[in-house]
Amino acid sequence: xxxxxxxxxxxxxxxxxxxxxxxxxxxxxxxxxxxxxxxxxxxxxxxxxxxxxxxxxxxxxxxxxxxxxxxxxxxxxxxxxxxxxxxxxxxxxxxxxxxxxxxxxxxxxxxxxxxxxxxxxxxxxxxxxxxxxxxxxxxxxxxxxxxxxxxxxxxxxxxxxxxxxxxxxxxxxxxxxxxxxxxxxxxxxxxxxxxxxxxx
Numbered sequence: 001x002x003x004x005x006x007x008x009x010x011x012x013x014x015x016x017x018x019x020x021x022x023x024x025x026x027x028x029x030x031x032x033x034x035x036x037x038x039x040x041x042x043x044x045x046x047x048x049x050x051x052x053x054x055x056x057x058x059x060x061x062x063x064x065x066x067x068x069x070x071x072x073x074x075x076x077x078x079x080x081x082x083x084x085x086x087x088x089x090x091x092x093x094x095x096x097x098x099x100x101x102x103x104x105x106x107x108x109x110x111x112x113x114x115x116x117x118x119x120x121x122x123x124x125x126x127x128x129x130x131x132x133x134x135x136x137x138x139x140x141x142x143x144x145x146x147x148x149x150x151x152x153x154x155x156x157x158x159x160x161x162x163x164x165x166x167x168x169x170x171x172x173x174x175x176x177x178x179x180x181x182x183x184x185x186x187x188x189x190x191x192x193x194x195x196x197x198x199x200x
Contacts, residue, residue, distance in 0.1 A: 056168065
């Protein structure tokens with residue numbers, strides 16, 4: 001008798017377990033394929049890039065041509081503005097300095113040719129050839145400083161234009177050129193190379 005009760009109790013437990021096991025679990029997320037596609041499109045829309053500003057590089061170059069450093073400010077690269085003014089300002093400073101020295105030596109040479117007594121001046125110990133050489137040196141330095149200032153001005157415009165182009169450059173992981181290193185077990189060496197990733 002106790003065995004029958006035990007079997008009966010075991011049968012009830014087993015049947016209840018089977019009944020509950022056959023019931024479908026509540027669906028946690030019943031999304032259809034259409035809903036999944038809509039969600040994917042929404043995610044794509046949120047990570048999509050801003051439309052390209054075709055006139056951006058031209059604007060940056062124009063601003064830098066009008067006021068040096070303004071194109072860098074337009075590109076939000078404010079740290080480049082002091083470099084722009086240093087690239088233009090330092091040669092401009094040396095141009096002014098060399099121009100003043102050139103004028104001093106030229107005036108001294110003209111006064112000597114005009115017969116003005118310069119025995120008490122700072123140029124008394126310098127010969128005529130020395131005055132001519134000094135004028136040539138300062139004129140060459142003045143012209144070189146002017147060229148460097150113009151080069152700094154031109155580089156300021158080029159930098160603003162190129163930087164505006166690079167701001168719109170696609171740096172997505174789907175298009176990437178990355179270095180890689182692979183260990184060669186046969187030769188016990190490391191091989192270096194570049195990997196080009198191009199995905200649609």
